[in-house]
Amino acid sequence: MSERRACRALRFPRSSHRYQSVRDDRTELRIRLRDLAASRAHYGYPRLHTLLRREIWQVNRKLVYRMYKEEGLQMRRKCPRRNRSCQVRVERPAAREANESWRMDFMADQLISGQRFRLLTLVDSFSRESLAIQAGQRLTGDDVVAILEEVTDQRGCPKSIRVDNGPEFISKSLDWWAYFNKVKLDFSRPGKPTDNAYIESFNGRFRQECLNQHWFLNLKEAQGHIDNWSDPNSHSAWYGK
Structure with a gap:
């Protein structure tokens, strides 16, 4: 049956049948x-x-x-199973110069008394230089911003910072800081630490050479040992070079 006869039988206008939407998708x-x-x-x-x-x-x-x-x-709301891929991994280009891309992560350790504390580590992706290691009982998004402000006052802002999806890194404080300083927050996939492999490698060496070698009475003593280990004049402040 032709279009004309079908529309006549259904009493449907041919203009409506041939109409093409002009709405912007x-x-x-x-x-x-x-x-x-x-x-x-x-x-x-x-x-x-x-x-x-x-x-x-x-x-x-x-x-x-x-x-x-x-x-x-x-x-x-529920974590996907391991055999289900949530997102195809996209390879990021490697950093071509210092201060182009940084990597940031959290670690945990404890004092002699058994009291646990956290550490924020910050590393340059190109030079593998340790930019900051800060110990604290409770580090929030505001503390992360304060540490970044201190580092950027000396080195300037990077183009991007690779982080995971921790609550401190998805906080509004860090988001606003990155927006105003034109820094891209490059989030790794949930449950995929290999997306931020450089900082994981640095954390492993830092734990082996510093944290596992000392007993800490308090946070002040811990920060002192950490500062000595990450001294720019020490070879330990550079890894992979």
Whole structure:
């Protein structure tokens, strides 16, 4: 049956049958939203909307929420099984000069009394130089920002910092600091420490050569041993070189 006879039998206008939508599907915005959601696995649509607004996208929250639902970007409350791939790994280009890319991570140790404390380690990806190691009983996102401010006052800001998805690294304090200083926070995939292998290698050597060699009475003594180990004049402050 021809189109004319079918539309006449159904009493359906041929103009409606041949109509082509002129509505903008916002392809570029959808691609950017997917990229942001992939790089920040623990961000919901409100924080993704904030990131889009910081760029060139003048969109409201309702539109971002609708596209967030249509693209299936809702956060998964349960961890996926090991045999299910959440995201295809994308190789990052290697750093070509010092101060281009940094890597940051947390470690844990304990005093003689059994009291546990945390350590923040910061390493340059190109030179493998230890930029900062800070010990503290409780290190928050604000403490991370304070340490970065101290380091950047001397060296300047990097282009990117590779971090995991810990609560201190996804905090609003660090997010605002990175935005105002034009630093990209490069998040590794959840449960994939190999995405940040340089800092993991550094932490292993730091634990072997420093933490496992001393007993610490208090945080002040621990920080003193750490500062001596990470002295720029010491070979231990550089690894892989």
